Amino acid sequence: MMFVNIKLCIFFLLVAYSTANEEEDDSDEIVLSLDSSSFNDALEQNSFLLVKFYAPWCGHCKALAPKYQEAARILKEEGHNVRLAKVDVTENSDLGKLFDIRGYPTLKFFRSSVSIDYTGGRETNDIVEWIKKKMMPSVHSITTDEELEDFKKDEEQVVVIAHFEDEELKNAYQTVADKLENLKFGAIKGDKVKEVKNGEILMYRKGELSKQFTIENKDDILRLVFAYSLEAVTEFNQEAAGNLFQGIIHDFHFLLISKKHDDYSKILREFEETAEKFRAKIVFVTLDTSLEENARILEFMGIKIEDTPTSRILRFGETGVLRYKPADGQSFVDFSNDFIDEKATLDLKEQPLPEDWDKNPVKQLVASNLFKVVLDEKKAAFVKFYAPWCGHCKQLAPVWEQLAEKFADNENVVIAKIDATLNEFTNISVTSFPLLKFWPMGANKVVVDYSGDRSLKELENFVNSKLKTETDEPKSDSATHEEL
Structure with a gap:
């Protein structure tokens, strides 16, 4: 399955921050500039560090x-x-790997050397208020029945109350409270409160008990609390997106339906009944297809409005998103069960193959002929994976045409392009646009990712260097190998 970078896949969920031209210029007197040698000292010297x-x-x-x-x-x-501190990851790649930095900027808050992701806004006041909140205790101590009654009566937030005598479970609960900042967490202290037994977590909505479970494994706390903090079915909108996609549960069952549909209530009821059966395994989400702002999501999923109502299951992994579709006429329950049992069908986009795909110097590939072309032992193939809306792709387009002209008379070289937003395939990881991949000639092809300068001269030199011999190694600053 082709993986598309998560940020690209859920771009419709997040608000992009505008780009400015001023240089990175935090004052070292106020903002600490850290590197690999000073990072641990900074953690030891500061109880709270962003x-x-x-x-x-x-x-x-x-x-x-x-x-x-x-x-x-x-x-x-x-x-x-x-x-507040900063780390230049380009100069301290070891720290980037240690903290799994996948994009810039990434902010992490360290409380007594334990990190959580920064989830606030990017304005000055957002940062200040978020930090102040995080410096306050995230778990409130409850010692009496009266305190318990007062604490759980909250009309706005879901209330979570736990009683753990085991230190490992206490620490795990604290970590969960630090992460799920939209919930209200309490912990029983002492032996005066009898309502919450040792090892239990109780959850309340508007003062009423909504869920109660016993915890034996510390790793279950985050998943269960997160799952039951949500409604059985969540209606998708911009506000809900930030709460849903926290990387806690990775599987999402989307019902794509217009609220104006004649059978909306009936279909929703079936979806809600299914959701209850798969709590803490799959998150169930509805998306109103009659809203104009949701059109981009349908486009991303490759679904036409006339094909709704329908559903899709999305699995968000470390490198991207996998999309699954139900069989014709399949119920929500059966589709969900097939997904859990790894029997569900992948939903792959594919453009029709143009009759004149190889007419021009730059060959237009689609999913059905990509591997037939690049795995031809008699040819070397240099392929551009692009998105029509990508500015960098547009800048590269005329250079790519010129590159193809340079090798137009060489029958052993294919310069090609493929729209990665309309074609999906196996064994390809598209993490950014444009992605340039080179397949050399020969039977044992080892695909090379090109990440060097995108000038015509450098691209031409790269191809020529690869044509000299199959055993040539790429320059370390311009390409990396990847087994196909």
Whole structure:
């Protein structure tokens, strides 16, 4: 299955921050500049530390820099016991790997050296208020029945109350409370409160008990609390997106239906009944297809409005998203069971093969002929995976045409392109656009990812260097090998 970078796949879920041109210029007097040698010392010396992992060339990082610096100044002047720091990941790749930095900027908050992801906004006040909240106790102690009654009566937030005498479970519960900031967490202290037994978690909505379970494994706490903090079925909107996609449960069953559909209530009821059966395994979400703002999501899923109502299951993995479709006429329950049993069918996009796909110097590939072309032992293939809306792809397009012209008379070289938003396939990982992949000639092809300069000269030199011999190794700064 082709994997598309999660950020690309759920771009419709998140609000992009505008890019600015000013340089990354946090004041070292206010914002600590850390590297691999000073990072651990900073953790030891600061009980609370917010760290920005950035790249100097990143536009979003440049836009954030003055706001980040101002937040540091405000917190310092107000006397808060917290420091803000930054790490240039391009110069400290070991720290980038250690903290699994996948994009820039990434902010992580360290409380007593334990990290959680920053989930606030990018304005100065957002940063300041988020940090202040995180410095407060995330778990409130409850010692009497009266305190319990008062604590669980909350009309706005889901209330979670636990009683753990085991230290490992206590620590795990604390970590969950730090992560799920939209919930209200309490913990029983002492032996006066009898309603919550040792090892139990109780959850309340508007003062009423909504779920009760016994915890034996610390790894179950996050998954169960997250799952039951949601309604059985969540209606998708911009606000809900940030709460849903936290990387806790990775599988989402989407019902794509217009609220104006004649059978909406009946279909929704069946979907809700199914959702109850798969709680804590799959998150169930409805998407109103009559709303204009949801059209882009249908496009991403490759679904036409006339094909709704229908459903899809999306699995969000570390490298991207897999999409599954039900069999014709299959019920929500059977589809969900097939997915759990790994029997569900992958839903792959594929363009029709144009009759004139090989007419021009740049060959137009689609999913059905991609591997037939690139695995031809007699040919070397250099393929551009692109998105029509991608600015960098548009800039590369004329250069790619010129490159194809350079090798037009060489029958052993194929310069090609494929729209990766309309074609999906196995064994290809598209993590950014444009993605350039080179398949050499020969039987034992080892595909090479090109990441060097995209000038005509450098691209031409790269292809020529690969044509000299199948055993040539790529330059370390321009390409990496990947087994197909």
